[in-house]
Amino acid sequence: MALKIQPLSDRVVIEAAPAEEVSSGGIILPDTAQEKPQQGKVVAVGTGKVSDSGTLVKPTLKVGDSILYGKYSGTEVTINGSEYTIMRESDVLAIL
Numbered sequence: 001m002a003l004k005i006q007p008l009s010d011r012v013v014i015e016a017a018p019a020e021e022v023s024s025g026g027i028i029l030p031d032t033a034q035e036k037p038q039q040g041k042v043v044a045v046g047t048g049k050v051s052d053s054g055t056l057v058k059p060t061l062k063v064g065d066s067i068l069y070g071k072y073s074g075t076e077v078t079i080n081g082s083e084y085t086i087m088r089e090s091d092v093l094a095i096l
Contacts, residue, residue, distance in 0.1 A: 003043050003044055003079070003084075004079075004080075005044055005079055005084075006044060006046070007044055007045065007046040007086060008046050008047075009046050009047070009048070009049055009050075010046055010048060010049035010057075010059060010088055010089045010090070011046045011086055011087065011088055011089070012042050012044065012045050012046065012059070012061055012086070012087060012088075012089055012092070013042070013043050013044035013045075013084050013085070013086050014040040014041065014042060014043065014067065014069065014074065014084060014085045014086075014087065015040050015041050015043050015082070015083075015084055016039075016040040016083065016084075016085060017039045017040050017041070038068060038069060038070070038071055039066065039067065039068050039069070039096065040066070040067060040069070040085070041064065041065070041066055041067070042061050042062065042063055042064060042065045042066075042067060043063060043084065044063065045059050045061055045062060045063060045089075046059060046089075047059075049089075059089050060089065061089055061092065061095070065095050066095070066096040067092050067093075067094065067095055067096060068092070068093045068094040068095075068096060069085075069087065069091055069092050069093055070091060070093060073085070073087045073091040073092075074086055074087030074088075074091060075087070
């Protein structure tokens with residue numbers, strides 16, 4: 001089923017990667033101790049940002065890109081039972 005959300009301007013919709021359930025030492029982590037993931041996959045991209053001169057600046061990201069973003073970036077939303085994060089393209093740190 002396709003995602004029925006279209007972000008505006010320079011925003012992107014991210015599906016977060018699953019949180020680590022086992023530590024590097026092999027200890028199983030409960031839900032309360034799991035770190036919030038900082039990487040994910042782009043599932044929708046806005047049309048771009050209008051610059052000060054009035055021209056449209058196309059987004060760098062595209063659907064399907066794996067990205068790295070800040071720990072507390074964006075706004076978390078639930079759509080059709082799935083959790084997504086909506087953030088500005090400038091909040092994305094790197095493409096993996």
